[in-house]
Amino acid sequence: MRSSPPRARRPKKDPTSSMSFLEHLEELRWRVIKGLIGVVAGIVGAFVLSDFFINDVILGPTRPDFLMYSFLRIDAVELSLISRKLPGQFFTYWG
Known part of the structure; x- marks a missing residue:
């Protein structure tokens, strides 16, 4: 039986720790664009299905x-x- 616990692995290096300021801005820009695409898709879907939800569900x-x-x-x-x-x-x- 072992008397000592197993050794812990070193944590992986965080990829964002070595990013420059402009790389962080690039990442933020793409996340904002993807978020806006999702919001626009939700609005279009709600507009297309609005009659169904109002007339048949509500x-x-x-x-x-x-x-x-x-x-x-x-x-x-x-x-x-x-x-x-x-x-x-x-x-x-x-x-």
Whole structure:
């Protein structure tokens, strides 16, 4: 049986420790560009699927042919949207 614990390995050298200031700026620039591409892709995806989310997901339970009603085998419930403020319906659905 060994009396001493195994020797620890040396940590690998951090690749960013030897980067110059301009190399750090280059890395930051690419990360910002990739982040902006992701945000733009998310906005485009939300715009393309906005009618589906509003009509089928959010306002879906207001219609008797809602998919979950048939899946759960329950009768449709009469649902109406109530506005408590003047621009309420405008902010509920812009279209």
